[in-house]
Amino acid sequence: MTDVESLIRAVLKTGGYRLGSKSTLKALKMGEAKAVIVASNCPEDVLEAIKSYDVKVMVYEGNNMELGAFCGKPFSVAAMAITEEIE
Template sequence: MIDIDKALASAVKTGKVSFGSNTALQNAKTGKAKMIVLAANCPKDIKEQIEYYGEISKVPVITYKGGSMDLAEVCKKLFIISALSIRETGDSDILKLIEQ
């Protein structure tokens, strides 16, 4: 079983990750992200839009078990994060989450 916290931290540190729901929505529409992670408390309308476009463009969308403050803590950021897009994973093995 993969530790999502460690995988996310590694992706943020070594890969290319964009923060914010607007960017996540754009990446879901264009299919530029390898994966999108949403906080558990991401606003419902935004979450539904990102999931809808993610499904169309074949970008996996997962919901993180914690809220936006927890997600920010894992990513070592000083701002809350409701959504993040992983464009390149770097040394992280986070994409194995979708295979399970």
């Protein structure tokens, strides 16, 4: 398991996250996002918008369908905002 996968598992347990590009960008605008995880095939325009904020961006090695499945969701997830500090 990679560091990013370990981080996702920890975040899923705490509930301190937002799934999806729109929710992630909203969390960034509100100053709630501590870090962002993006799928390897995250759309370029979304990635550029995320990178315009001063936040750590990590890349999940799988695609958006795999990230959604890893998060236990039946839909694709291109971006995920972490909204709580993880120890």
